[in-house]
Amino acid sequence: MTSMADSVPLTRPDGPEPDLTGLRQAVDRVLDDFLADKARAAADAHMPPEAIGTLRAFVLGGGKRLRPLFCCCGWYAGGGTGDTTAVVRVAAALELFHAFALVHDDLMDGSDTRRGRPTVHRALADHHRGDRDPAAAERLGAGAAVLVGDLAFVWSAELLHTTGLPAPVLTALLPVVDAMRTEVMYGQYLDLLATGDPTDDIETPLRIVRYKTATYTCQRPLHAGAVLAGASAPVLDACTAFALPLGEAFQLRDDLLGVFGDPGSTGKSRLDDLREGKHTVLLALALRSARPADRAELRRLVGDPALDESGADRIRALLTEGGARAGVEHMIRTRRARALRALDDAPFPPAATAALRDLADALTERSA
């Protein structure tokens, strides 16, 4: 899924915008407190500490907190003011749901690192390597990661249910959350099927981008926050007009970073996507425009689990020389511009618009 390495600078300390850095810290405090409570309850239930401990370390160990930030921005966009307790708790619930999605995603991809640390299934397998044989420890790590992911989902729902929101607000929020959950599953499923055999079909990777990022990461979290503020239909429509192109631009940037990025900044290998044979827009463009010999070479190299740095360098050269890299940069620019134009017409309070503009810059011009 998306890279999760670094914090995104968002606020101007002296500006009029919402204090997104403060909100992000508040989200982390909610997650920390909630998971500490869960760790105590689990210990009382004789659960081994590794399960919740691994989840806590994963959730609190990094991540851009994008969905919480969009949620908080949506609240301001919808005219929210004053007490942020409820929106912060809903934002934290979205982050915990995202932890669930990432834990399962890493397991399915067989990824060993995320955010510069071992993934959950890897950490749990390592934890049990001392008390059983290596193959059994691997199986246990995989099974335990399925359950730790499931627990993150269960608890994200509980966090959502215990916001103290008035019942009508909660019931307005739930359809947004239901749509968001279904969409990310669609995206993950399509991604799983397409991985390993990239083709020149651009529709499929664009559809994956839409479900996994445009709606799941941007639009629905914005709507969740806006609904909490009692936003009108035109406000929700303006959120959509901004979020969908921005989400696409963000994911296209992420795909570029997955191949051309600096692992020291992104926190993840830049070989994984190529070794897995991720069916990205970038690769589809490259396969579409490449000369036959280059296309054959790309097909041979991409998806090779033993791909080394020199093979990856050759892919990078083909992606650059054939124009696919520039093509994706162009797609990012047009989508970013469309998102910013949508902001010009949006019926949001000016401070919310300014914060969303900063967010758009941070997401599409980033290097991590």
Next chain:
Amino acid sequence: MTSMADSVPLTRPDGPEPDLTGLRQAVDRVLDDFLADKARAAADAHMPPEAIGTLRAFVLGGGKRLRPLFCCCGWYAGGGTGDTTAVVRVAAALELFHAFALVHDDLMDGSDTRRGRPTVHRALADHHRGDRDPAAAERLGAGAAVLVGDLAFVWSAELLHTTGLPAPVLTALLPVVDAMRTEVMYGQYLDLLATGDPTDDIETPLRIVRYKTATYTCQRPLHAGAVLAGASAPVLDACTAFALPLGEAFQLRDDLLGVFGDPGSTGKSRLDDLREGKHTVLLALALRSARPADRAELRRLVGDPALDESGADRIRALLTEGGARAGVEHMIRTRRARALRALDDAPFPPAATAALRDLADALTERSA
């Protein structure tokens, strides 16, 4: 988890009890309609039909519908009368959640069959065997089953959110559902850790029984239905007093059937639990009471992935001769009696009490 093969006869056609057979059919109609809608929406979203098709076949292809039955009985116990639309929909949501738990459980256990049919990860791996190499098809089947399970969870929540319940009733129901979800995850995690290395420790398997069956299968679904009917605290307490011992008795019966049952009736292999080395009360009792030579033989045979029928017969003989089988039968009897005594004192309408009595008989004296 629990065996899921056959229907449990529950109602006396001429008696005064709730029509649980009719309610079960109503639950199945809700599931069928809901998943048909989801299949259409998924097709519109360009999702491949195999994902939702496999889930539908799994959900509608069998199962005792225990959690829905407890939910409906809880509603009657709480004094529910008249329109059953909402309770049936909540009951269906519990069943879809259970499908999620089973899909992930089968994947973790590496089980090939459930309800006499291929498990979801097996069906999905088989489906993709034509279009990729066998190892890749296995990996894809496993990953797809993670996501199909996740989707069942997502949609069970959506089903719950779209019951049309008044908001205050929904917000009273959610804590019951949250507790239920956490408990089954605890049970699954403890079960996963304990499997493969059964010992004479009886506390751990009893704790697993409590989370996976006594609370998750019996108590919480009863409470869910009772809360829908606006039940008082004494009614909820009486539900607990009945459900916890009954759930233990039911799971102990299930453990016996997993070793001594007829696969033609239970729908699952009676070798799986022994090959996996499930840490059951039955095995703990056997290891505790066995003579040293028998204990060594049990340790050698149980957990052997290559165990054959003659080895399994030898285990069965040791479990029987050493008294463990009779010990578990005794535990079932005492727990069943405790559950029935709780019914004598319960402030339920007589028809609800009669239905719960039938349910207790069906669950503890069954052969499937």
